[in-house]
Amino acid sequence: MSARPRIGVLALQGDFREHIASLTELGADVVPLRRPEEIDALDGVVIPGGESSVMDKLSRTFGVAEPLSAAIRDGLPAYGTCAGMIMLSSRIAAGIPGQQTLGVLDTTVRRNAFGSQNDSFETDIPMPALGDAPVHAVFIRAPVVEEHGASVQVLGALADGQVVAVQQDNVLASAFHPEVAGEDRFHRRFLELVRSA
């Protein structure tokens, strides 16, 4: 790997531009990922927020889903936010009929877990693994992690215990959007995973 890790941001749908900006700011060489042949050159991949059912369909249509899933299983570091977390998860609750995922994170993730009354909200969440200051978390029609395997590390949960940030080896995921909150510690942690891979 060169001094600047090469990061692909899945750019089929969603807020990929915000992730490209955050990672560029941190010194990565960032490219939009749209085609399967682009995966091999990457040191890491980010899956943005957006609409997971649309991202799922597009990623299968473009032939990206299967090779991307295989690359992450093989150790390619990955970070997903919100819809990206759903894409990474092995199991979905409240997916649309036929919705699939990359299946690389041993979790069950419930889509739109906060319902229409609480569609979008912001809150500060203590996450000791990321440092002393709490994480300012922006939730937009967000999922939660309903259940996870023993090898999944919980990085953050809401005051009521709902799990919203996890890591399993090379896979990092948050139900909220650090990329829209000026919160760079998740992207830093992801780039550390990339450097140590």
Ligand code: GLN
């Ligand atoms: N509700 C969206 C989904 O199911 C996720 C929303 C988001 O990424 N902000 O994919």
